[in-house]
Amino acid sequence: xxxxxxxxxxxxxxxxxxxxxxxxxxxxxxxxxxxxxxxxxxxxxxxxxxxxxxxxxxxxxxxxxxxxxxxxxxxxxxxxxxxxxxxxxxxxxxxxxxxxxxxxxxxxxxxxxxxxxxxxxxxxxxxxxxxxxxxxxxxxxxxxxxxxxxxxxxxxxxxxxxxxxxxxxxxxxxxxxxxxxxxxxxxxxxxxxxxxxxxxxxxxxxxxxxxxxxxxxxxxxxxxxxxxxxxxxxxxxxxxxxxxxxxxxxxxxxxxxxxxxxxxxxxxxxxxxxxxxxxxxxxxxxxxxxxxxxxxxxxxxxxxxxxxxxxxxxxxxxxxxxxxxxxxxxxxxxxxxx
Numbered sequence: 001x002x003x004x005x006x007x008x009x010x011x012x013x014x015x016x017x018x019x020x021x022x023x024x025x026x027x028x029x030x031x032x033x034x035x036x037x038x039x040x041x042x043x044x045x046x047x048x049x050x051x052x053x054x055x056x057x058x059x060x061x062x063x064x065x066x067x068x069x070x071x072x073x074x075x076x077x078x079x080x081x082x083x084x085x086x087x088x089x090x091x092x093x094x095x096x097x098x099x100x101x102x103x104x105x106x107x108x109x110x111x112x113x114x115x116x117x118x119x120x121x122x123x124x125x126x127x128x129x130x131x132x133x134x135x136x137x138x139x140x141x142x143x144x145x146x147x148x149x150x151x152x153x154x155x156x157x158x159x160x161x162x163x164x165x166x167x168x169x170x171x172x173x174x175x176x177x178x179x180x181x182x183x184x185x186x187x188x189x190x191x192x193x194x195x196x197x198x199x200x201x202x203x204x205x206x207x208x209x210x211x212x213x214x215x216x217x218x219x220x221x222x223x224x225x226x227x228x229x230x231x232x233x234x235x236x237x238x239x240x241x242x243x244x245x246x247x248x249x250x251x252x253x254x255x256x257x258x259x260x261x262x263x264x265x266x267x268x269x270x271x272x273x274x275x276x277x278x279x280x281x282x283x284x285x286x287x288x289x290x291x292x293x294x295x296x297x298x299x300x301x302x303x304x305x306x307x308x309x310x311x312x313x314x315x316x317x318x319x320x321x322x323x324x325x326x327x328x329x330x331x332x333x334x335x336x337x338x
Contacts, residue, residue: 027059066098069096072104103148115156119153130146144268220312222272223272224300241297256333275301280296
């Protein structure tokens with residue numbers, strides 16, 4: 001569902017808050033998603049109220065640093081700079097272990113031209129989460145953080161350091177980070193050379209997926225996975241969905257291929273949510289639609305992700321594959337060729 005107007009975002013926020021009443025155990029991710037929609041609707045004061053509710057009423061948030069970072073970024077956008085700065089200073093002092101909290105704080109400083117403070121924040125995060133020398137696999141969230149640090153340092157005309165080199169190595173996009181983060185890129189927009197303009201279009205497309213909006217930052221773009229037994233039950237009850245899932249093997253292959261396409265396009269924060277027939281039927285009932293309606297499937301996946309049910313993709317190459325096999329991801333669906 002595409003949300004184009006402030007009213008659309010307000011409506012979606014209300015729907016998420018109703019869902020939170022149905023699933024109080026998932027209150028935190030649902031409140032955060034609702035707050036993000038309220039920010040996009042321009043209702044920043046109400047978004048702050050949701051952040052405050054999470055921080056002040058039981059149960060305590062699982063990730064209070066993330067909630068505080070989002071609150072700080074939101075406050076700064078509607079004139080509460082001093083309070084936002086105080087929250088960010090407090091976050092840095094507590095050294096969060098969550099990359100998203102660091103990144104949101106760093107981006108808030110960057111967005112308000114506090115480049116020195118932003119670089120210091122990103123560097124403190126890198127020091128805490130990716131200590132050098134680093135030879136282990138870097139989680140995706142930390143990779144995104146290093147890329148953001150690289151961007152700010154390019155704006156400051158800093159020489160590459162070891163973290164910048166690591167960010168370059170981890171970046172898999174078609175456009176190198178140095179080119180993507182070149183401060184002189186805006187000059188190309190005034191060019192009359194078609195080749196230069198086409199090159200900038202390519203860079204913008206690469207950058208678009210990696211740009212973390214208020215809505216997408218803490219929430220994954222989730223793809224729906226049906227375990228074998230659940231898919232068999234689903235198709236037995238609703239054979240109309242067989243066109244979506246011809247076989248379980250094809251479903252798994254298509255899922256991995258879809259995630260790789262999203263990753264290649266620069267989409268950040270990808271995840272997988274596992275479907276079950278009872279919860280899908282309950283979701284369809286809440287939407288007033290028949291479960292046989294294939295248009296519900298992506299909405300179901302989005303709702304599961306909003307409830308915090310998504311597992312990050314890709315998993316570490318040596319970890320069990322997301323499909324449920326006991327094989328390492330690198331030897332299963334993580335092979336270079338499917």
